Amino acid sequence: MKRWLVPTAVLASIFAAAAPAAAAPSGPPISLEGVEITRQCGVQGSGGFLVTGVLSGSFKDITLPSGTILSPSPALKVTLTAENGNTVSYVITGVTRVTTFTDRTEVVATGRNLISRPNIGGLYITSGNVSFTNNPDGSEQIPFSGPGRVIDVCDVLS
Template identity: 50%
Template sequence: MKKWLVSTAVLASIFAAAAPASAAPSGPPITVDGPATFTSCGFPVTGEVTGKAKNITTPSGDIISTSPGLKITLTGPDGKTASYVITGVLFFSFPSENVVEVKATGNNLLQLPSPDGLFLTRGNVNFSVDSKGNELRRFSGSGTATNICSLLAPDS
């Protein structure tokens, strides 16, 4: 499986403006500043991201994604907004050719492929996706996951 799948299977907001994980720069974090579009709510959600991001590839091929000082403001189709500090760390491992295991610590914005797939996670959560971006296992662990789609959904 190609490491670029990380950016399509799981979107921490840093991937909205960063290069694919396998092409991530070494050295200091990169500045992330600009728009992001999220499509997994069944309606458009736009975001404005500011901060820094860095992907680190370990000798084993795992990827650690950090986001010091990263902030995002999300806007739903009828103007509802939500702002978050998302300075968590994501750990991506690849136990087989077709599986991505993800451990998220701290505060992270994650986009999963399900129709209600935009979540703010806090604490320690784990999940898994396949090489096509399909969920194999939704969140487990001691952390929490808040569905952002329901918070920004248009009023009926």
């Protein structure tokens, strides 16, 4: 469930531990140079369309002892192209925090991030501080909230 967030530089939530703890060793950043992603805009079979993205840069997953995954992505960029040929490019240098519980996955995105919401058929650019919560099956439990801004990339590309 949480791995769909990583390739698109997305998403998270901090789980406060009872005592401070250091982050687990996570190794060097992972290059995403030239990596292609494909995401669905809209619900398949009801007028939706595919978007292909090409990433440039790197990210790093840092797993905290609480299980929260931090994914910073300094200098990461993406170029997205819709089936109709429309193209947009974004710098997505934010940090996402993903915390998974038995009944939900909480995501907090800070900075600028590309968020894929496959079970609701969306692709979004967020800036500032934005959060949302998914059910274990990936469906939306709590929609985007917070003082940040959300841009529907599917609307931009349509």
